[in-house]
Amino acid sequence: MTTSDEILLSIEGLTVSYGAVEAVRGIDLTVKRGEIVTLLGANGAGKSSTLNALVGLAPRKARRMLFDGTDLLALPPETIVRRGMTLVPEGRRVFSSLTVDENLMLGGAKHAARGNPAAVKTNMLELFPILAERLHQKAGSLSGGEQQMLAIARALMSSPDLLLLDEPSLGLAPQVVDRIFDLIGNLRDRGLTILLVEQNVVQSLEIADRGYVLANGRVELQGSAADLRASPEIQDAYLGA
Ligand SMILES: Nc1ncnc2c1ncn2[C@@H]1O[C@H](COP(=O)(O)OP(=O)(O)OP(=O)(O)O)[C@@H](O)[C@H]1O
Numbered sequence: 001m002t003t004s005d006e007i008l009l010s011i012e013g014l015t016v017s018y019g020a021v022e023a024v025r026g027i028d029l030t031v032k033r034g035e036i037v038t039l040l041g042a043n044g045a046g047k048s049s050t051l052n053a054l055v056g057l058a059p060r061k062a063r064r065m066l067f068d069g070t071d072l073l074a075l076p077p078e079t080i081v082r083r084g085m086t087l088v089p090e091g092r093r094v095f096s097s098l099t100v101d102e103n104l105m106l107g108g109a110k111h112a113a114r115g116n117p118a119a120v121k122t123n124m125l126e127l128f129p130i131l132a133e134r135l136h137q138k139a140g141s142l143s144g145g146e147q148q149m150l151a152i153a154r155a156l157m158s159s160p161d162l163l164l165l166d167e168p169s170l171g172l173a174p175q176v177v178d179r180i181f182d183l184i185g186n187l188r189d190r191g192l193t194i195l196l197v198e199q200n201v202v203q204s205l206e207i208a209d210r211g212y213v214l215a216n217g218r219v220e221l222q223g224s225a226a227d228l229r230a231s232p233e234i235q236d237a238y239l240g241a
C-alpha cells in the first residue's frame with residue numbers, strides 16, 4: 001500500500017510533565033495514513049512519554065491533538081482505542097498466567113465494537129502462526145520474541161488504524177529482531193499506519209517513510225528516512241561513521 005496525503009495524526013505543541021520533570025517540551029508531529037513513522041532518540045529523550053500521551057496514559061497538554069478528525073485531548077484512553085489507535089507499550093506486557101488464546105480474546109473483548117473478535121483472531125493466527133501453535137500455552141512460558149508477537153497481536157485485536165509500537169525489538173536476539181521488523185513491514189503492507197519508537201536506528205530508518213529524532217523532549221531532527229540516514233548528525237551519533 002502506498003502512502004496517501006491524508007493526515008491521520010496531527011500533534012502541535014505537545015508537552016508531558018511529571019511534576020517538575022518536563023519529559024516532552026512542545027513537539028509537533030504528523031503521521032499520514034499508510035506511513036511508518038519512526039521516533040528515535042537516546043534514553044530519556046521523551047519517546048515513551050510521547051506515545052503514552054497520545055493514548056491518554058501520560059499527563060499531557062497540547063495546542064492540538066487530532067486523530068482521524070477527532071480531538072484526542074477530550075477523550076479517555078478506552079475511547080481512544082475504540083476510535084482506532086492502540087499502543088503496544090514498552091516491555092511487552094502480556095498476562096503471563098493466562099493462555100495465548102485468553103490474552104488475545106482480552107485484547108479483542110475490550111473493543112468488540114470495532115469488529116468480531118473471533119474473526120479478527122482467525123486473522124491474527126494466520127499472521128502469527130507461532131501463536132496458533134501455542135494457543136493454549138500460558139503466555140509466561142513463551143520466549144521473549146513470542147511474547148512480543150503476542151503483545152502486538154493482542155493490540156491488533158482491536159483492529160486499529162494506527163498502531164503505536166514502543167521499542168518492540170528491545171532485548172531480543174538479532175534474528176528475532178529481524179522477524180519483528182519483517183512483521184512491521186507486513187502490517188504496513190496490509191494497510192496499517194505505524195508510529196514506531198526504536199533504539200534500533202539502522203533497521204528503523206530502513207523500514208520507515210519518515211522519522212523524528214527527539215533530544216531532551218524536543219524534536220532535534222526530522223525528515224524522510226532517506227534524508228535522516230544520510231544526515232551527518234545520524235551518521236555520527238548512531239551509525240558510527
Ligand atoms: N512516570 C514518570 N514519572 C516521573 N518521571 C518520568 C516518568 N516517566 C518518565 N519520566 C521521565 O521523563 C523523561 C522521559 O522519559 P521517557 O520514558 O519518555 O523516555 P524514553 O525516550 O522513552 O527513554 P527510553 O529509551 O529509556 O525508553 C525521563 O527523564 C524519565 O525519567
Ligand SMILES: [Mg+2]
Binds near residue numbers: 048049166
Ligand atoms: Mg521509552
